[in-house]
Amino acid sequence: MRLSFTPPLDPGAYAFSHRIRVRFAETDAMGIVHHSRYLPYLEETRVAYLRHLGHPYQENQAAGIDFAVLEAYLQYRSPLRFDDEVDVHLVVADVSRATFQIGYLLTVGGEPRSTGVTVHGAIDRTGRAARLPAWLRELGARSDLGG
Amino acid sequence: MRLSFTPPLDPGAYAFSHRIRVRFAETDAMGIVHHSRYLPYLEETRVAYLRHLGHPYQENQAAGIDFAVLEAYLQYRSPLRFDDEVDVHLVVADVSRATFQIGYLLTVGGEPRSTGVTVHGAIDRTGRAARLPAWLRELGARSDLGG
Amino acid sequence: MRLSFTPPLDPGAYAFSHRIRVRFAETDAMGIVHHSRYLPYLEETRVAYLRHLGHPYQENQAAGIDFAVLEAYLQYRSPLRFDDEVDVHLVVADVSRATFQIGYLLTVGGEPRSTGVTVHGAIDRTGRAARLPAWLRELGARSDLGG
């Protein structure tokens, strides 16, 4: 287990935020968002963050680099419901030579609903581990979150 | 609209049947299976049928043929619920030179819950319309469903 | 089959439009958006339209009315891909006493990718067919699309 980052509950500790409105198709028979539906929210937020940074997903793919998901962790604090406007806060953390972690906080109206972490590795076109791009390593260096 | 086949309500009119148990993740906040979740049931049944016929999906892919979904239609008669064991009945219909249709009947305990039709076209590796394989055209010829 | 509306290819024939960006999680191993993933796009657009009309989904639920999906039809003209910004155009059509149809046109950069129709019925809390709300019947009366 590489997972080491503990996502804080303070939205101010995050570098980026992306709003997602819950679809009816994402709810389940308990009347809440199914727990498997959070991972696409985190992914959509990562994609929005890369675009925001000026290094969109497609640029990385063109360079032969993909960021595989190695591990994923979610803590469900209180449920999300249909039509909730969810702010997904994101911060890059624990960047090493070949892997990095991303911490997430999901809030609705400023109130924490869930936290999560994904661990990623850069892989080349053959699926082998690759060095992280320079801009990503620098991003980790600039981050000084206590975790 | 190429859609022309009317799927019958009699299970005896179908060539193949495949059982699927409803996952909790497929339900929605109305307590029933979400209407978008039926299409993967139809697809799983098509894949099982191709395997049953001795022409598995992978064989067609290796031959450079893919069966694109051109149209899809579903009629929801009465809902599916969590843990239901659904029998998906399937029949190939209305086979032309480049397209074919598949009719579906979904039953639980023999009782009709839904019907559906998908319209498919064979495409080659460049995405262009291709001739249907001979075994598939013969399948259409053997079928004498009134529709 | 109640389905009767033919969705036009001209975006100008639609009453409302809603933009959705394709998630990576919605693609499949053919590199395109899986055909089952369109139905949640249509649903998200219906919900946005009801909100736009001032009759949000929750208001209808509070009034004991739900709009069940009775039938759904999709025609896939050319594929959607990851990160595409899809404009889902919507128009209410063929309103009867207890059912109505919605036509959809999906475009990317103004170019048609898909059309669809859903047929809905109003149901009350016991699941029985109910009269459509007045605002919805009037909506149908105002529409004079040739189809």
Add this chain to the structure above:
Amino acid sequence: MRLSFTPPLDPGAYAFSHRIRVRFAETDAMGIVHHSRYLPYLEETRVAYLRHLGHPYQENQAAGIDFAVLEAYLQYRSPLRFDDEVDVHLVVADVSRATFQIGYLLTVGGEPRSTGVTVHGAIDRTGRAARLPAWLRELGARSDLGG
């Protein structure tokens, strides 16, 4: 974070196993099963295990008990692909008064592909934490995995 169990890589260390065939709809544009699609596999296996134990999900619901997912963790070791027959191995672990953990190992042809853990709490009809049923506490007592 309650997550404490480390799922072993030896299938012999698990109490139960359930086979799932990968659907095409579960793949993504990287040609592999999307990482969000594993959680429904774990859930389907939990449901099959409860049925196998003679305490099906519906019995617990009728007794007013639900097992909420509090945390979920997945480690993706090597990808799953379309049509893979995945054996999901499961073991209950770390049972406390109100929570328990489940460890998972996913294998294809006996080869490990992924491990996971879910942390669950019993909740009553009002959503408050409830005592675990006796049979579940005993299940934990019988388990003597090192973890």
